[in-house]
Amino acid sequence: MTPFGEALRELRRQKGVSQQEMAVAIGVSAAYLSALEHGRRGRPSFDFLQRVCGYFNIIWDEAEELFRLAEGSDPKVTVDTAGLPPAYTALANLLARKIRHLEPDMVEELTKLLEKASNRG
Known part of the structure; x- marks a missing residue:
């Protein structure tokens, strides 16, 4: 959902x-x-x-x-890391592999961290 x-x-x-x-x-x-x-x-x-x-x-x-x-509800997200440093591509791929196995508290923690980072820039 x-x-x-x-x-x-x-x-x-x-x-x-x-x-x-x-x-x-x-x-x-x-x-x-x-x-x-x-x-x-x-x-x-x-x-x-x-x-x-x-x-x-x-x-x-x-x-x-x-x-x-x-x-924010597209269930089939594509992340374009072309032109970014290798670590960004690795992060996107790791998240794609692991997202189904994350505990809800980890999802909440990651969301807060990313929202905080986006508010700074």
């Missing part, structure tokens, strides 16, 4: 609607919603996000948060 998929499922739960009901209302298939929620589809389109926001009456900060979650 992706962060966006988790948020979408929670929105549906709060409103008490099924995937089928939501799919009909916003003009997509229930299979597509299921694939998004389970992380089997890439980042949703801007148009789709707009329809979701309209369906759930989401505005301003909540809509911005939903768009942010969608931006």
Whole structure:
């Protein structure tokens, strides 16, 4: 599951609607919603996000948060290290090999470290 998929499922739960009901209302298939929620589809389109926001009456900060979650929810990420020092490529490959085996606390720790580093630069 992706962060966006988790948020979408929670929105549906709060409103008490099924995937089928939501799919009909916003003009997509229930299979597509299921694939998004389970992380089997890439980042949703801007148009789709707009329809979701309209369906759930989401505005301003909540809509911005939903768009942010969608931006970070591509389940098949490509990391381009061309032109970077060898250590960067090694790190990207190590993470790709080990990510499925990381404990949740390690993921949280790495995320905080990377966010801290990105705020400095």
